[in-house]
Amino acid sequence: MLTCACKHQGPLDIDEIAHRVYERAVSEHSGDEPIDGKNPAAVELGRLGGKQGGVSRAAKLTPEQRSDIARNAAARWSKR
Numbered sequence: 001m002l003t004c005a006c007k008h009q010g011p012l013d014i015d016e017i018a019h020r021v022y023e024r025a026v027s028e029h030s031g032d033e034p035i036d037g038k039n040p041a042a043v044e045l046g047r048l049g050g051k052q053g054g055v056s057r058a059a060k061l062t063p064e065q066r067s068d069i070a071r072n073a074a075a076r077w078s079k080r
Contacts, residue, residue, distance in 0.1 A: 058066065
């Protein structure tokens with residue numbers, strides 16, 4: 001069993017150890033650095049564009065076009 005060198009002075013369980021590792025990892029990351037090679041600001045901007053793009057595309061489609069798209073999607077998913 002591991003013991004703590006701080007005021008706790010008792011044995012640590014696995015949850016306490018995991019929590020301390022998580023806290024240290026989070027505190028060391030500033031938020032401006034790329035995560036997995038991606039710029040967080042660019043990821044957020046891309047997500048925003050995706051949300052807007054789907055809504056504007058759907059607004060421009062006729063009911064028949066939406067029906068055709070849905071029918072094709074249903075056929076794709078039924079094959080799985």
